[in-house]
Amino acid sequence: MFKRMILFASNKMESRFQQNEIIANRYQVVNHLGVGSYGNSYLVFDQLLQQKKVLKALRIHKRITKSGRKRFEIEKELLQSIKHRGFPKYFEDGSYKDIPFYTMEYIEGKNFEQLIFQDGRQYTELEAFKIASDVLELINYLHEQQLIHRDIRIPNVIANGSEIMLIDLGLARKYDQDVGEHKKSKRNLRKEITPQADLYGLGHFLLFLLYSNYSFLKKQKESSWEEELEISYQAKHIISRLLQIEDCYESCAQVKTDMKILIGK
Known part of the structure; x- marks a missing residue:
């Protein structure tokens, strides 16, 4: 309860960067993109390099704690370590008004939350599983790096033309098999630091895609x-x-084998 009260109070106190505000004498705020567990994300224009970027600034309830700041540093390091076109590139970091931030590649396109709930996109079974197969490849890349994303959700998967990209490593952790096995007994699947946490998220991602093509009837049981x-x-x-x-x-390889039977590739 006390933790919730602190979170509520800090959110009330937190102010966002304003449109056209210049961050660190370089980044002009275009608009606020969204808020996650650790940071507020903004579309900014880098006046030095003349290009759009995403700037992620640490939220107030995280920056007032040592663990929150440390976690933000770990998130930056993880993003820097990823060398794959399916994830945004890391650029640089800094501080503005004592607020730590870092910048990364701005990805054109829309996430699947926008595509389903704003644009009304509908996906057939085959389309849904082809998209999920692309997401699985990105999850598999992370697992090969001993990383667990832990936040596979429709807002964090972006369709950039025909390319699927995965964003937001705010909850990502390095995988330790001994720790992971111990946590399985708690059954909090989304928070486990195991490969199954991401596969569980992929299952729910698939359900969202499939339900986009489902008609809900009034007074339906x-x-x-x-x-x-x-x-x-x-x-x-x-x-x-x-x-x-x-x-x-147990692994992405097992999922891939079953998906190949369904999508025929």
Whole structure:
């Protein structure tokens, strides 16, 4: 309760950068993009290099604690370590009004939250699993680097033309197998530092895509997704294993094998 009160009070005190404000004598704020667990993200114009970038500034309730600032530093280091076109490039860091920030590549396109809920996009089973297969490749890259993203959600997956990109490493952690095995007993799947945490997130990501093509009837009795969605047995099998309803997947390779059967590649 006390922690929630501190969070509420700090959010009330927190002020965002204003449009056209110049950050660190270099970055002009174009607009506020969103807020995450650790930072406020802004689209800015780098007046030195004459290009758009994303600037992420540490939130007040995180910067007043040593652990919050340390976690922000770790997030920067993780982003710097990634060398893959499916993730935004890290550029530089700095401080403005004692607020730590860093900048990264601005990715054109829309995230799947915008595509589904704002643009009304609908996805067939095949389309949904092809997109999920692309996301799986990005998750697999992270796992090969011993990184667990821990925040696979529709706002963090961007469609940039035909290319799928994954953003926001604010909750990412280095994977330690011994720690991960210990945490499994707590069953807080999204917060585990295990490969299954990202696969669980992928399962929910898939459900959002599939429900985009579902018509909700008025006064309809609530049912499970297995009953509501008209999808193939293979699709249900994959999602059930991702969500650990059935025997869970141990690796991205296992998921990829099953997805190949469905999408035929």
